[in-house]
Amino acid sequence: MNEIQKDPMFEIFISEAKEIVNSLERTFIDLKENNISLDAVASEALRLFHTLKGSSAMMGFNNLSKVCHKAEDIFVGVRDRKMIPKDLDEFILNMLRLVDFLNCQIGCLEGSEKSASNDNIEDILTELSKSLHEFVDDVNKKETRYCIKLFFEEGWEMENLRAFLIVQNLKNYVKILEYQPSDIENNMQSAEKIKKDGFLIVIETPMKKEDVLKLFENFAWIKNIKLNETLEKSVQDKEEYSNQSYINYTNKLINVNIEKVDKLIDLIGEMVITFSMIVQHPEIKGDENSGIKNLTIQMSKLIRELQEVAMSMRMLPLSSTFQRLKRIIVEMSTKLQKPVEVYISGEETELDKVLIEHITDPLIHIVRNAIDHGIESQSERLQKGKSKVGNIYINAKNSGSEVIISIQDDGKGIDKEKIIKKALEKELISSADDISENELFDLIFLPGFSTKEETTEYSGRGVGLDVVKNSIQKIGGKIVIESSKDVGTKFTIKIPLTLAIIDGMLIDVNGNIFVLPLNSIVETFRLEKTQIISENGVPLIYRRGLCFNIVDLNRIFFTGNMLSEVKQYYLGILVTNGEKSAVLLVDNMISQQQIVIKTLPAILKKIKGISGCTLLGSGQIAFILDIDSLLER
């Protein structure tokens, strides 16, 4: 297994396979949403399964290719209208199960998932064929109209007669509706016209495009064929359009190993540092006249741009994540018989790839909750005077250096009474009176807190929202709930754009430089030692009517002694993580700059209060302060 994994071909296969499975999923969801006709789905799915079959056979994953082969058979049937799904919803659910199965198989191969899905592939396929029933009826075969434009090889002459020959020949196979120029038989002038504009034939036939093209293979003098299906219905319009978009999508992307991108970013980071060393070099710094200064300014602009481009390579749009959410909603709403309309906006918003991986599971969880707990059953909704169909809005947008994702439903909202009752039961709160709405909603993020009386397949096991909150906090994000009864619930998640770069304030503590994330700073002020009150050894400070804990960085990281005798005043920095605040004591503020985060070497013991380190322009190493753990002290 290990040997296979090292193979670059294997990596390519895995990423290609994942892409194919994603496209399959997207295709089936589109079918569900009626964006695309069954025919188009069948040929798209056929194409995808065929590719997957080929590449997995090549890699020697015979199981996978066998599955694809069977799926291919089914879709050939669907495409040729020999099989028609009995119940389209059922069919789509089965297809989605198949997609899950493939995903799981690929995950196994990759080694990211430990065991194969228990779903037996044979079961899925038989169920699938059951939901299709044989349907052979030639009359019902749809005739497609094709518009064919022919260009002839130059120098053969008598184009009109050759065109006429083609028409006569075609008549044996297809119905010819018209051709242009139409007077080829007796007007010699039409030859010139054909030379210039080509020869146009409109035919009608149940044949596939490829088969039609084959008809023309016998005519040696044809230089160029353009074949278009003429569009009859609007559905086909869409079909054409979406086919187009798939093709564009795949053409614009290349797969690059993320390690290469990271390496690139590292190298650029080093380049930035080296360049600033050049600029700081006394010989260059002192030289005002030789024009080197202008060049360095230009160079630094270029480097900055290069850095931005490299960083953006790690960014991916949220569309595929949202696609998965949509898919889950579609699946669940069919199973639970709660029709739901999904509105997605801002899916083009980009986020660091690593961050996307971290938020996908929490988002899925929230969406499941929304359908399972949030959206009421159809009858309940009608009673409340709401529309029968539930609505879920998924939105993403950029806001400064953050991305805000919100998931909103118009369901029954969170029952505050139930939470209070449960919290009292579990002795999480002492009384129901003095608790704010925010604090109340925070309670449901506690482990083991679920208000749903019985558990279902999807949610209510009490494992959940605490995990959601944890994983979002882990990547430096925040989650907020708003909810009102019978109006709905809204989850808002704020996450930093990227993990790799932050805006930081450089501070000096005992001659060592630390980086303080800029977004955690509230204010800075000069602080006389006499202002510090020590109560039972806990240093505090009053400021604007509020009392703050004091965090002496020098004591924590270096000496261990409280407040050195020599210094009369410090610089106080009021920091907050949204919940708690404290004042940090530092010696000096140096400057504000963007820094590239690096992790500390793994063999070092974890240091409370430090989240990583960075390299400064001088090549010096500075630690990045972790505000959350500092505030917990």
Add this chain to the structure above:
Amino acid sequence: MVENFSQEFEDTMKDMYLIFKIDEQNYGIEIKYVIEIIGLMPITYVPNQEEYVKGIINLRGKIIPVIDARMRLLKPQKEYNERTCVIVTSINQFLVGIIVDHVSEVVVIEKEKISPLPQTYEKIEERFFKGVANLNDKLILLVDCETFVRPDRLTAF
């Protein structure tokens, strides 16, 4: 093909040891762990670490921890001088620098020449060394790189 190459590569490094000195004692470290030898560079102190972990250095953009071999072996501390250097090692793909008094040479020590440590040796040293070799009347202690570098309290890294 790749396998062959690395096999060959390993063969050329087989039985080769880099010899470094602390006080008058010679120590040997398997050459396959050694990436490079650099002069002492500014070390950034890292709080809350074992005493022998001196801090981290910036090695051309890579941040690597450095440990003091002297302190790791519980020898008395000594001022660093111009002969002090850092052996950069790669152990399970982690880079770690080892500060030593000075490095002298690379020698070949065949397996047959290596004998186990005498029973009387202190426990801590038993863990750090794979064996002892006698080369031209010089006694060389052979360092077990993995336990030498790994933090005591962590079982794996």
